[in-house]
Amino acid sequence: MSVQVTILVLDGVSTNRIMLKVQLTAAWYHVVQGEKIDGLLSLVRRTQPDLVLTAQTLPDGTAADVKKVIATVPGLEDVPVVAIAAQNDRDARLRALKDGLDDVLTHPFKDALLLARIRSLLRAHAIRQDLQVGTGAQPIGFGEPAPAIIRPPKSAKVSVLTHAVQTGVLWQKALSDQRQHTLSWHLQSNLQGFLSGAVPDAIVVELGPHPSDLNILADLRSRGVTRNTVLIGVLKDNDAVQASEALDRGADAVCLGGFCAQEIQLRLDNQIARKARLDHMRISLKKGLADSWVDPLTGLHNRRFAMRALDQIARESARTKRGFAVMLADLDHFKTINDDHGHASGDHVLTQAAERLRSALGPRGFVARIGGEEFMIGVPDVSPKQAVRLAETLCGSICSAPFQLSEQGPEVNVTVSIGLKMSLDAFPGRDSLTPHVETLIQSADKALYSAKKAGRNQVSIRQSAA
Template sequence: MSVQGTILVLDGVSTNRIMLKVQLTAAWYHVVQGEKLEGLQALVRRTQPDLVLTAQTLPDGTAADVKNAIATVPGLEDVPIVAVAAQNDRDARLRALKDGLDDVLTHPFKDTLLLARIRSLLRARAVTQDLQASNSSQPIGFGEPAPSIIRPPKAAQVSILTHAVQTGVLWHKALREQRQYSLSWHLQSNLQSVLSGAVPDAVIVELGTHPSDLNILADLRSRSITRNTVLIGVMQDNDTLQASEALDRGADAVCLGGFCTQEILLRLDNQIARKARLDHLRVSLRKGIAESWIDPLTGLHNRRFAMRALDQIARESARTGRGFSVMLADLDHFKAINDDHGHASGDHVLTQAAERMRGALGSRGFVARIGGEEFMIGMPDVSPTQAKQMAETLCSSICSTPFRLSNEGRQVDVTVSIGLKMSQPSLPAQDCVSSYVETLIDSADKALYAAKKAGRNQVRIRQNAA
């Protein structure tokens, strides 16, 4: 039997646990049971649940105590916790949301709503885990992992979508009087007004009986600009089937029984805080990925990027039949600059050399720093004549003007040697591209050695791959 995840059911009443186990097992979840708060931390360490369903009141504690206890267990801080209430008590639901629980379900509830809420919460947790794993597995050179506490923006952008103008005005007024959100409201018939403005952190959607209401949720969740926006549905009745459908269409939460200002505010606070943490993880991950391709001293791309870029250039060349070039450039007598003027001056020369070569090449290819004073240049869609002219231009950009040193007013002349290799007219099959690129780089390296041996400050072209 396929098991979709582990769910911990906590309840002091055995019949309640049994009923939930039957419902969840039928949906292919693995169910672990517990009766009370005592021993809970050892239980969750052993079972590693993906979600917790707990009675609001246990023999020795409350659902809030459950959340606090599990939050101290490493690796389980983000486990969704849902309270199960014995009756439809709005005050109890509000208290649970205020305590930070992810949701509250009220007996009796249908399987469809229970399972839809579980699916929604597990999807949300999977996103969190993926981002945390990606950040924690970053190699050296990536950005720092996100701090444990990330505060949401002071003025979150919240949009309200309703069927009628009067409803939108009332909801807007109720939220504006309670919080300093940056609020806007729109008719559902004018969804474009939401999509064309500032990207909202959260959207509150009125859910009626029309199928288009649910389609709006799916639409917002599928668009790139609102993919990570918090979506909260508000229903006038207690239609659990529609609520289940809303959750499966992408809603982060559904408020049953009409618009309740306190409940909306609590759900906004909880969901926007979670979104802020995830946004921070995304920024950290994007920054880390970008930094992994960049040489920190010169700002040029690094060897890792250069090898990936050359591979892509070669594959495109194999597809189109148009040639490309590989160059290796090495600053001449660079060790003497470090020895005579210090490493700070040497670093200053490297950054200027990078600027000059990047300026000379422009958008016609890439230049990367692949070693101490060694650079790689790749040019796609280029003829041998064009490649040679560019190599000579790069050489001239270095030697034409003296380099400033870190000491004020001092300058030094610098030259560069360049080895050039063009791709062959007949290119290899796609599955042999990587080894072919390595061969070209080796040939460019031999050409660079020849330029050094011939007196430096010049370009040499390798005519074959031997």
């Protein structure tokens, strides 16, 4: 597979396409060309572009039509589409932003600005790709599909950073007249005070000739609290070099030619909507990753977590030379509960057993459900006497009171058998921890079998690792 980024260039004028191809190929981008909307769908499916540069007007449509076609292709819904407008055509630029285009470039544009904008958009696109899997928009590894549309908050928090008080007041007033965002303004000289307040969804930054203005963008992008905040830079003139620097320092968008409330508001709307989608994906991903360590029925950790946790406990034990305990617990005659009362009742018993074990264990170590009615308990920094006492407490928590078979249903007595193995005098090196942990689990399993064989409802201690 090629490591080159593919850029689709659409323009009805062949010389425009050739000029863009020369510029982009020199920067080691793979360029695919097209002339019109007709045939675009098959071209996009075949080439799978990472970004699209399109003339504002094509022989049979507009840049907005291109955006709509791209959005119909699975996996390409969020591919950036940039319109190229005529020189000094502010109305065309505003119209393109209103149509949802990711950005607008106007002729003639310098190579530096073109490439900086492409880099910025590709970085943003890569972030979304990292938060999804395959060709869909579904968060990694989880069954429920993502909603088709994630709407931005009706009233986002927007901050304005300017050099002078008067500029801040004027910009805040002009933006307030455009939309009902919660707006505030701050002086760039008081960046420390600004960062100590609530984190905004977007920041509009006045960019002057001083290098410190660009440093503010880099600073905001590097901080954890503002890393995902929308950053929009405003340049007084059409300095393409400074605009390129601003994009490479972390700006999501740059407004050239001075403050234009309508353009800034359109860019805010587009960028805040994109941020809302990414924030939703991050939340879904974090939840999914957390769920991958949790048993969905009982809310306990699962086997995957248990093995990682035991490995960490073993490493800490090897460092401190203090022992730890591994226990395997199995509910006695659980199959009978399922057979006599149904699996729903069995699930109800499992959730209650999980809560009793978790409560009895307290904050020390972990308890995980690793099988149907089988649980694993790991306890760090514990003596043999403490471990036995804890195992007996766990055993007693199960048989101390009957279990309800449903919310208002009958009750049943349940007991548990526990196999215990201590790790005391064997502290292997870092490279041999995994087999050591597996040996301890096998020993705890043999102890559990002994507890079952001896009559159940008791704790059995494995004295050797064999």
